Amino acid sequence: ELKVEQNPLFLSMQEGKNYTIYCNYSTTSDRLYWYRQDPGKSLESLFVLLSNGAVKQEGRLMASLDTKARLSTLHITAAVHDLSATYFCAALDDKIIFGKGTRLHILP
């Protein structure tokens, strides 16, 4: 059974700093997803990673995938307050399985 674990679960950081969220998954998966969720809102798709070594970037966010290590990372560069949200990693079994999420709070 596929399990997805994220760490940290909570992260408070200063604006302008860099940080990385880690996502491990327990069994082979073809695809890895990152979603963003603002309080009371729906899930917004950020990245879909399909292959080993895949790297995708959008603004200050960069996601990467190492299928051999079963590890994905979401790197935040020079954080700004607008990036405060909960970030979910998810992997594909025969359906998408989510981690518990990383609640990111960026202090001005």
Place this chain on the structure above:
Amino acid sequence: GAGVSQSPRYKVAKRGQDVALRCDPISGHVSLFWYQQALGQGPEFLTYFQNEAQLDKSGLPSDRFFAERPEGSVSTLKIQRTQQEDSAVYLCASSPNFDRGHGYTFGSGTRLTVV
């Protein structure tokens, strides 16, 4: 429609009451998923439809939970004899094709509170 629409947005139910949650997927989307998100947790899979066929209901937590999509578009998630542990946000998502790994578009969810 432009996105996945869920109603009601909020629902308060007394314990033991039956509730019905509605999902309007994006027009033409073949696949439809229901997830349950407890407070502070990630979404957990409940069930999956491909058109009108319910292909996977392995995540439904008990026989009090029932989902249908009779015409392959709108779906309803019904919870009978609600319990406090059913309190959660229920998210619906749809996808345009048969590929279960294709990106999902999520609705805003229905927040169910059982008192």
